[in-house]
Amino acid sequence: MSDQPEAIVIIGGGPAGASAATFTARADLMTVVIDADKGMTRRAWVGNHLGFAEGITGPELVDNGRAQAERAGAVWVEGTAESVEKVADGFTVRTDDGDTFTASNVLLATGTSSALAEAAGVATVPGTEPQIKTILAVDAEGRTSVPGIWAAGTAAGVSVHTIVTSGDGARVAINLISEVRGERHVDHDILPAS
Secondary structure (H helix, E strand, O other), X not given: OOOOOOEEEEEOOOHHHHHHHHHHHHOOOEEEEEEOOOOHHHHOEEOOOOOOOOOEEHHHHHHHHHHHHHHHOOEEEEOOEEEEEEEOOEEEEEEOOOOXXXXXXXXXXXXXXXXXXXXXXXXXXXXXXXXXXXXXXXXXOOEOOOOOEEEOHHHHOOOOOXXXXXXXXXXXHHHHHHHHHOOOOOOOOOOOOO
């Protein structure tokens, strides 16, 4: 393993993307989240998310997810990812304002949108959730048909419920970190002894 941290670009900052970013950043992987802030969670009232007995608004959940990922060390970029291009050592992601980010791996947490993935050559399949027409084809770990491009959350075919998408983001991030490191990644904090 090199002395430089691996670079991960996560596209989408909703529950799946922010959860994944929290795990990759905590694992000391250089993590950039590109988020257009147009996800469906912004319009939700969430009364069934574990840990929020009184419920939480979608905007609060998204903002808290971003804050947690940034506290872990993720860099948040407000903008729209326009393209994901394969380069010699990974990928270049271009945004709508002309910025470019290079990464060894890309994690797509793009919710209901598959256009960016399809343009990058990622295989799709019909969606199984109501009103989700197309999802990205992924294996059991979250890898897409393009090596180095991963997918999590609704884009990868899991239920649109925020508790499920956030858990899926964490699951795929752990698998990605494990592959980068060559050993199973574990991230558990322990309460100090009293």
